[in-house]
Amino acid sequence: MGKLLDFLARIGRVFIAFLQTIGRVTIFSGRVVSHCVRPPFYPRLIGRQMVEIGYYSLPVVGLTTFFSGMVLALQSHTGFARFSAEGAVATVVVISVTRELGPVFAGLMVAGRIGAAMAAEIGTMRVTEQIDALGTLSTNPYKYLLAPRLIAGLTMLPFLVLVGDIIGVFGGYLVGVYKLGFNPSNYINRTWEYLEPLDVISGLVKASVFGFLVSLMGCYHGYNSRGGAQGVGAATTNAVVSASILILIFNYFLTELFFAK
Amino acid sequence: MNTVVPKIELTGVSKAFGKKVVLDGLDLAIAPAESVVVIGGSGTGKSVMLKCILGLLEADAGSIRIDGGEILGIGSRERERINRRIGMLFQGSALFDSLPVWENVSFGLIQGHNMDRSTARATALEKMAQVGLSPDVADLSPAELSGGMQKRVALARAIATNPEIIFFDEPTTGLDPIMADVINDLIVKTVKQMGATALSITHDMVSARKIADRIAMLYHGKLIWVGPAAEVYSSGNPYVDQFVHGRAEGPIKMEVRL
C-alpha cells in the first residue's frame, strides 16, 4: 500500500513539474512576444540574427532537402511500380517535400544548428553575468537579446523552407530524369499539375511556427541556465531536444488543422 | 550627517534563496559622495546585496532608498531610470564578448542615453584613456585582453555615463598586487573626480583601506560593524579583528558545508 502511494505520488510530482514548466514557458514566450512588438527595436541585431539563421543555414537545409527529394523519388518509384503508378512520382515528391519534409527537416536542422547556438550563447551570457550587466546599462535583455532571435526565427524559417522546397523538388527531378528515365518536360508538368497553393503555404506556416519554437527553446533554456559550464551544456542539450520534440508534436497538429477534413 | 538625506539607504533588507537566508535585516546608509566598502567572507551575500539594490534580485523585505525615494518593488520603466544613474563593475567584469572594447565601454551611452555611434566612440576613447587604456585596444575583442585589462575596460564601462552612484564588486580579486593597486588608484581617482557615491565590495584589506571612507563588515546577513576606514584594525570587534588579520581561529567559523 505504502509503495503504491509512493509510486502515485512520484507520478503526480512529475506531472505537476511538467505543468509548471509549460506554465513557465508560456509566460516567458508571452513576455518575449510583447517585447517584440514594443519599441525600442534593434534592427541591427534583428538583421544579424536573420543572416545567422537564414543565410548560414542554407547549406545544411539545402543538403538535407536535396537528398530527401532524391530518396523520395527513388522510393516512391519502386513502391508505385508494384501497381503500375510510376507516373505519380513527380506529384508525390513535390507534395511530400512542400507539405512535410521541407518544413520538418529544415526545422530539425535549424534546431540543431541555431537552437543549440542560442542556448549556448545566452546561457554563457547568463552565467558570466553579462545579462545582469545589460540590466545595469538600461537595456532590457528581453528586447535586446531575445526578441531579435524570436523575430529572426519566425521570419527566416519560411524563407529557408521555400529554398529547401525548390532544391528538394530539383533533387527528385534529377533522380526521376537521369536515373528512372522520365521525360524531363513530362516530369516538370507532373510536378505542377496537382500542386495546390495550400501545399506550399501550409509548409511555410509550419516553418514559421517551427522557427518560433526553435528560437523560443534556445532563448528559454539559455536565459534560465544556472551554474557555470555544466549548466550551459545542459541548456544546450535541452534546447535542441525540446525544440525537436515540439516540432514533431506541432507538426502533427498543424497538419490536422490544414488537411483533416 | 543626520541632516543630509543619504544617497543610498538600506533598512532591514532581507533576502533568502529557498531556506537559505543570505541577507537578514541589513541596515546601511551612505552619504552623498561618500565611499563605503563592505568586507566579508566569500559567500556571505555581498554580491547579493548589490544585486538587490540594482533590482537584479528582488529583496524579500525591507526598504531600499535612493535620494530618499523607495526603489524596492518599482516598475521596470522606473527601474531603468534609476539604473541609468548607477554604474556597476561586476566581479567577473561581465564584458560583452560579442562586442569590441569600445562598444562595451560606450554601451550605456548608446543604449541608455541614445548617443550616436561616432560621439559614443569618442567618449569611449576618452574614458579608456582615463583608466590607462590606449586607443589600440578599442577594436579588440574583450577575450583578447588580460584579466587586468578587462577590469579596466569594465571600470571604463561603469564610469562611462558619469553615474552618480558606482558599485564595485571585488574590483581587485584575481589581479596581481601591482595591478590591484593600479585599479585601486583608478577607482579613488575617478570617484573623487566625478564626485560619485561609491559602494564597493572586497575581501582585500589593502584595497578596502585605500578606497574606503568607511568600512562595514557583513556577517550572517547583517552588518556587524561599521566605522571609519582608519579604525578597522582597532575596532575591538572580535569578528572584524579575525577577518582583517586573516586568522583561522576566532569567532567566525568557516561554514564548510554551504
Ligand SMILES: Nc1ncnc2c1ncn2[C@@H]1O[C@H](COP(=O)(O)OP(=O)(O)O)[C@@H](O)[C@H]1O
Ligand atoms: N541567484 C541565486 N540563486 C540562489 N542562490 C544564490 C543566488 N545568488 C547567490 N546565491 C547564494 O547566496 C550566497 C551569497 O552569494 P554572493 O552574494 O555571491 O556571495 P559573495 O559575498 O561572495 O559575493 C551564496 O551562498 C550563493 O550560493
Ligand SMILES: [Mg+2]
Ligand atoms: Mg561576490
